Amino acid sequence: MLSERRLQVLRAIVQDYVGTEEPVGSKALTERHNLGVSPATVRNDMAALEEEGFIAQPHTSAGRIPTDKGYRLFVDKLAGVKPMSPPERRAIQNFLEGAVDLDDVVARTVRLLAQLTRQVAVVQYPSLTRSTVRHVELLALAPARLMLVLITDTGRVEQRMVDCPAPFGEASLADLRARLNSRVAGRRFTDVPGLVEDLPEAFEADDRGTVSTVLSTLLETLVEENEERLMIGGTANLTRFGHDFPLTIRPVLEALEEQVVLLKLLGEAQDPGVTVRIGHENAHEGLNSTSVVSVGYGSGGEAVAKLGVVGPTRMDYPGTMGAVRAVARYVGQILAES
Amino acid sequence: MLSERRLQVLRAIVQDYVGTEEPVGSKALTERHNLGVSPATVRNDMAALEEEGFIAQPHTSAGRIPTDKGYRLFVDKLAGVKPMSPPERRAIQNFLEGAVDLDDVVARTVRLLAQLTRQVAVVQYPSLTRSTVRHVELLALAPARLMLVLITDTGRVEQRMVDCPAPFGEASLADLRARLNSRVAGRRFTDVPGLVEDLPEAFEADDRGTVSTVLSTLLETLVEENEERLMIGGTANLTRFGHDFPLTIRPVLEALEEQVVLLKLLGEAQDPGVTVRIGHENAHEGLNSTSVVSVGYGSGGEAVAKLGVVGPTRMDYPGTMGAVRAVARYVGQILAES
DNA sequence: CCCTGGCACTCTTCGCACGCGAGTGCCAGA
C-alpha cells in the first residue's frame, strides 16, 4: 500500500504533466506544490511509484511521466469530477436549446463537447432499442410495393421499402395500418415482436403473405437498425496531440472512421456514471494512446445512448469528466422536452 | 509563349515532384526523362519557367517545385484524365452495387473514393432541387398534428411536423393526400409551387388554414432543405500530407468540419466535367494548400449533386480526376436503377 | 541563334565533438 504522501506525489505529477506536457522532475515538483518535503524525499517516493508501475521515465535521467496505470489510480482515487461553473452551465443550456430537430440536437451536442473539452467528441444517436414507437405508417408506392415509416418518441424516423408477394388492396392497407398502430404505438421496441406475432391471422389468406413481410421488415428495422448511427466532431483537436504526431494520429483517425469500432467502444462502458478508459484499456489498438471518457444520456431516467470524447491519455480528467457529464445531463433534458 | 520543350520540362517537374515529394533538379530531370538535351539547357528552361511563375525554389540552390500556377497549366494543357482500368471499373461497380439504400450508396461512395485516390473524399447527398417527387404522405399523429413525409426519386426521405390551426378530419386528410399526390407525384421540385397554389380553394373553409399550413411546410421542405447534407471520409489520408504536418493539417480538418464551407466549395464548381481547384484558387483560407477535384453526378443526364476529393496540391491529377469521374459515373448508374 | 560543357558559388544537410543542465541514485548523518 502506498502512503498518503506518495499518492499526493502521484497526483502532483499527473497535474503537472497534463499542464506542461513535459516529464516532471523532483525539484520542479517541490517548487510548484508545497509538499513540505525535500526533493530527495520526493525522489525516493518516485522510485517507489515507478517500482509499482504508476510512473515511468522516457529515458534515464529525465523526469517522470504517468503510465496508464498511474492515470487509472489518479482517476479512481485521487481526483473527483470537476463540476461546471454556473456560467458554463448556462452556456450549455442556451446552446442546446436552439436545436430544431434530432439531427440538430446531436450536431450541436458534438460541437459543444468538442469545444468544451477541446477534444474529439462522439455522440451516438438515441438508440431505437430502449425508446418507444410513436407511430408506424404504411404507404402504397405501387400495387405491390409499400413503404414502411417508423417514427420514434425521440423524433427519429426510419423508412424501409417492402416488396409484397401479392398486390395489397387499399382497404387491407388501412386495416393493417390501424391494427398495427393500435398495438404498438407507445410501446417499447423490445416489446413489439410479442405484440404483433399473431397479426397475420386476422387477415384474409391472400393478404397474409404481405402482412408477414411487412411485419418482418418492421422487426428487422427494430433489430438490425440497431446498427446505431453516431456523429463525431472536433477532429481538428487531434493536432494538439503531441510532438510525435503523425504516428499517433493516423490510427486514431482511422478508428474514428470505423463507426463499428466507436459503437463498440461506447457500448463497452456499462457504468451508470461517467466511464473512463485509459490507453491500453481500450480494446482497439489504434486507440491505445488515447483515453475515452463516456457516459450514457437519455430523456427519462434511463440511458438511451452514449456520448463522450476521445483524447490523449494526457488529458485533464476531472474537467473532461465534468464537461461530459454536464452535457449529457442537458441533452437528456432537451430530449425529454421535445 | 513557352516553347514545346519548356512545357515538357514543366510536365516532367510536376510528375517527378508528385512522385518523390522532393524538389527536382536539372540533372535528375535529364536522367529520368529523356528530353534529349543537357542539364544546362534544362536549367535555362527552368529559369524561364521560374521567371513566369510556374515553378519556384524553396531556397536558393535547391531544386524546383511547381507553383499553383504551374499545376494549373499542367492540368489544363499538359495532362489528360487517366481512365480507370477495366478491373478497377469492375471493382467500383461491384462495390457500389451492394448498397441497400441511399445512405448506403453515399457511404460506399465515400469509402470508395477515399480508397481509390488515397485522399479525403466528399460526397454530397443528391439534391432535392433537381429531383422529382415520388410520393407525399400525410399522417395524423394527433387531431391537430400531422406529419408530412416527402419521398424523392433518389430515395431520399424528409419528414416534417405540421401543427394545424384547427383539427383536421380523417376524410379531409385522405382527400388532401390524394389531391396532393395526383398533382405533384413525378413532378420536379421546382414545379411544385405552381402546381399546388390553388389547392386550398378545393376545401371547406374550416380546413383551408390547415391545407395552407401543410402546403407551406411542403414548400419549405423543398427550398430550405436545400441546406444539403454531405458525407466525408478518408481523413486518415491527411497524414500523408507532408512533413510540415500540424500546421497544414489543422486548418484542413477545421474546414472539413464546416459543412457550409464544403458545400460552397463543391457548389462553386459549375463545369460540366471534372473541376479542379488548385491551392489558392480555393476561396477558403484553410484549403489554400490543398486542391479540390470535383464533379457533378446524377441519375439521369443531369447532375443532382457533386462529389470530389480534397488533397495536397502535390497530387496525381490525372489519376485522381479519372477516379473521381469514374466513381461519379457509376454512382449515377446506381441511382438511376433504384 | 540555340545548345553544351565547364566552373565557381551558394546553401542545406549531416556527422561529430563539446559543454551545459536537469535529473537521478545512493549514502551518510540527523
Place this chain on the structure above:
DNA sequence: TCTGGCACTCGCGTGCGAAGAGTGCCAGGG
C-alpha cells in the same frame, strides 16, 4: 524516516567542417 550532498548519466543545443546537390553564368561549337 527524512535530508543534504555528491557523483553520474543522458538528452539537447551549439558550432564547425565536409559533402553534396543544385544553380547561374560564360565561352565555345554546331
